[in-house]
Amino acid sequence: MARQRWLLGFIISLTAAALFLLLNPILKSGTSPFRLGLDLQGGSQITLQVKPSDTIKDISSPEGQKAVGDVERVIADRVNRLGVSEPLVQRVGNDKILVQLAGIKDPYEAESLLGRAAQLEFREQKAGTEDKFQALFNQYRPLINQETALRKQIKELKKPEDRATLAALSIELKKVSQQSFTELFNKTGIDGRNLKEAFAQPLGSAGDDWQVDIRFDAEGGLKFADMTKRLAGTGRSIGVFLDDTLISAPNVGIEFAQNGITGGGASISRFTLDTANELAIQFKSGSLPVPIEIAENRVVGASLGQDSVQRSVYAGLGGIFLVLVFMVLYYRLPGAIASVALVIYALLNLAAFVLLPGFVLTLPGIAGFILSVGMAVDANVLIFERTREEIRDGKTLYQSVKGGFTNAFSSILDSNVTTIIACAALYWLGTGLVRGFAVTLTMGVLISMFTALTCSRTLLFYVLSIPALRKPEFFCPNPPAITASQSSEVV
Amino acid sequence: MRLQVIQQRKLWWGISLAILVAGIISMLISWKTIGAPLRPSLDFVGGTRLELPIACPDPKNCKADVLNLEVIRKVLDEQGLGGSSVQIVEAQGNKPPAVSIRSSSLDAGQREKLQKTLTEKIGAFDMARSSSETVGPTMGKQLFTSGLLALLVSFAGIALYLSFRFQWDYAVFAIVALLHDVLITVGIFSILGLAFGIEVDSLFIVALLTIVGFSVNDTVVIYDRVREVLAVDPSRSINDVVDDAVNQTLGRSINTTMTTLLTLTSIFIFGGETLKFFALALIIGFAMGAYSSIFIASTLLAWWRNRSGSLVVPVVVGE
Numbered sequence: 092m093a094r095q096r097w098l099l100g101f102i103i104s105l106t107a108a109a110l111f112l113l114l115n116p117i118l119k120s121g122t123s124p125f126r127l128g129l130d131l132q133g134g135s136q137i138t139l140q141v142k143p144s145d146t147i148k149d150i151s152s153p154e155g156q157k158a159v160g161d162v163e164r165v166i167a168d169r170v171n172r173l174g175v176s177e178p179l180v181q182r183v184g185n186d187k188i189l190v191q192l193a194g195i196k197d198p199y200e201a202e203s204l205l206g207r208a209a210q211l212e213f214r215e216q217k218a219g220t221e222d223k224f225q226a227l228f229n230q231y232r233p234l235i236n237q238e239t240a241l242r243k244q245i246k247e248l249k250k251p252e253d254r255a256t257l258a259a260l261s262i263e264l265k266k267v268s269q270q271s272f273t274e275l276f277n278k279t280g281i282d283g284r285n286l287k288e289a290f291a292q293p294l295g296s297a298g299d300d301w302q303v304d305i306r307f308d309a310e311g312g313l314k315f316a317d318m319t320k321r322l323a324g325t326g327r328s329i330g331v332f333l334d335d336t337l338i339s340a341p342n343v344g345i346e347f348a349q350n351g352i353t354g355g356g357a358s359i360s361r362f363t364l365d366t367a368n369e370l371a372i373q374f375k376s377g378s379l380p381v382p383i384e385i386a387e388n389r390v391v392g393a394s395l396g397q398d399s400v401q402r403s404v405y406a407g408l409g410g411i412f413l414v415l416v417f418m419v420l421y422y423r424l425p426g427a428i429a430s431v432a433l434v435i436y437a438l439l440n441l442a443a444f445v446l447l448p449g450f451v452l453t454l455p456g457i458a459g460f461i462l463s464v465g466m467a468v469d470a471n472v473l474i475f476e477r478t479r480e481e482i483r484d485g486k487t488l489y490q491s492v493k494g495g496f497t498n499a500f501s502s503i504l505d506s507n508v509t510t511i512i513a514c515a516a517l518y519w520l521g522t523g524l525v526r527g528f529a530v531t532l533t534m535g536v537l538i539s540m541f542t543a544l545t546c547s548r549t550l551l552f553y554v555l556s557i558p559a560l561r562k563p564e565f566f567c568p569n570p571p572a573i574t575a576s577q578s579s580e581v582v
Numbered sequence: 583m584r585l586q587v588i589q590q591r592k593l594w595w596g597i598s599l600a601i602l603v604a605g606i607i608s609m610l611i612s613w614k615t616i617g618a619p620l621r622p623s624l625d626f627v628g629g630t631r632l633e634l635p636i637a638c639p640d641p642k643n644c645k646a647d648v649l650n651l652e653v654i655r656k657v658l659d660e661q662g663l664g665g666s667s668v669q670i671v672e673a674q675g676n677k678p679p680a681v682s683i684r685s686s687s688l689d690a691g692q693r694e695k696l697q698k699t700l701t702e703k704i705g706a707f708d709m710a711r712s713s714s715e716t717v718g719p720t721m722g723k724q725l726f727t728s729g730l731l732a733l734l735v736s737f738a739g740i741a742l743y744l745s746f747r748f749q750w751d752y753a754v755f756a757i758v759a760l761l762h763d764v765l766i767t768v769g770i771f772s773i774l775g776l777a778f779g780i781e782v783d784s785l786f787i788v789a790l791l792t793i794v795g796f797s798v799n800d801t802v803v804i805y806d807r808v809r810e811v812l813a814v815d816p817s818r819s820i821n822d823v824v825d826d827a828v829n830q831t832l833g834r835s836i837n838t839t840m841t842t843l844l845t846l847t848s849i850f851i852f853g854g855e856t857l858k859f860f861a862l863a864l865i866i867g868f869a870m871g872a873y874s875s876i877f878i879a880s881t882l883l884a885w886w887r888n889r890s891g892s893l894v895v896p897v898v899v900g901e
Contacts, residue, residue, distance in 0.1 A: 391713045403849075455857070516732040
């Protein structure tokens, strides 16, 4: 009895904790306690397929995987420039990258930006704009430094609130660039496609000064030499624009006035290690090591997602309600207890969604949850049918309930294991939406086993300890009359 | 009520065969006419689907007649998308009537251009309720192969588990029953595809795998009972045992299937477009799962044990 009391207390506190977890965000700020998938909150989901190139023929080889890793970083960098609050960039399989952009205003821009091979441009400052540029750039430079610092911080600390700040800053930088700097520079036709390599390099031996070395292809090298010849010693800058945002404005030394910077390479100096690395990555993000292609793109309007949530919630509540009514009508007292256990099940399951790291609720996920409620009934049905059989065999109520649980266990275990096997296959096959479904279903199966074997059992035995409820007809229609002597015969 | 499953087994087998054959014929016809046994959605063949609901401030009073099919087709023709299919989708919930266009794969620029031209010709669209999907041609093939693979793996996993927990012949007939459920679901969707143009998407594969996971439950429960009764009295004829086992578990089989179907029906009715046919596939599959467990898996096991004689059935270690 002591163990039962203890279990009852445990179940009640578990349920209370789940309720708190679910209701707290709703009451506090009116937001959903779940992380919602794109199909529910609207947004854009883009799957990029990494393609083999001339130099990297096999994506699954170590070099190929390194290239995919580079692409992933580049894409993450581009995504950060989109100004989406909580973007998700994720490797799927060994040659795909999944990008989720929730609540994005312009999905078209996102698609073209992510799929585009190059947005890095080297522009030439117009003559006669030196003073104007200098004044503007002096205001602008702290912003760039701030952005670089933030980027580094995010990489190290992974704090989501910094991401929002960075997104805002990126937008600000782009706006200022477009308003002020675009008109001060001429396009030269040198862009990321011409860039072959970019890497950070220590300058001299001191170690504090770093430079970024860049290498162009033949065409880029010629154009670059041309441009630098014109700019050398004038004090005008090369404008390095990434996605229309000015990211660097190096000058060209007077010594290059004769021929320009030839040889297809250049060094931009005087950086700290971090800024040099950051700049090299940004340069590279204008040129990908392997081509990519948009394999899939799904865009869901924001209100459409809200409608789906609403409809799914109705469907869920409707389904659960019908099941509860059925259970009470058919199985009477145990049915009512199972209904309580089912509600507890639903709460625990939803709380698990909140707690599971990285779990995103999607439409198929909601279907999986609703389905698992129907399934959670199964264990109870197995137990109660068994209990009825035992009652009909003339056993006492207590023995029957006990026998119901013991005898039904092997069926419950087998049927749940087979479901989990199918879920494992689903998880293994799936991406995104499909995985969400497999995870919700698996969790449903596990939690339902717990609630059926623990909650239903504890509650039922608790009820049996109340004499007024200890009547076989509450458990089974037309039970045989039981005499006290029979109970002792039963093992 | 007592079911005589063994006595009437020819009837049950006949019903199953009839539905299976109908499905297979439909798949063959479908193969001839559209080149695939089921009507594949974008997920499998690639392409772009755009759904643009018209903007209307008062959702109860939307004029769907601005969505003129001829005007839309003309725009599509002008943009070299003459082969696209166009449909008018009726208002649903808060979503106004919409035009749904399915075309070859379009990139962002092409989509924007199409949408712009349509807006000029027809009027503003409610972009917050619009949706678009673009799937490249390689994705579909991968989805198909990995889906098939996942099905095979789950079959193998379940067969392995059942031969470990029961005996190998139990496992084989459980798998036969599963194949039966999956094939019938596929067959019915093939018929639905021919008759109503209903397509199968990636969620259909998910549905098939879920059917595999769930409908084996009913079979397991019945087999569990067969094993239990046999253990008490091994000398009883297998026909009697199976009949008993089916009848003793009948209440559970019906009630479990019913409660699951209740929730699925609720998804089917309220769940919205995406989940509608997912729920339908599950409804068919689960209903078939219960049917095949009660009438097919049980009678096949009895038939096999009678034929081979219970003595020659190898006993798996651990039984």
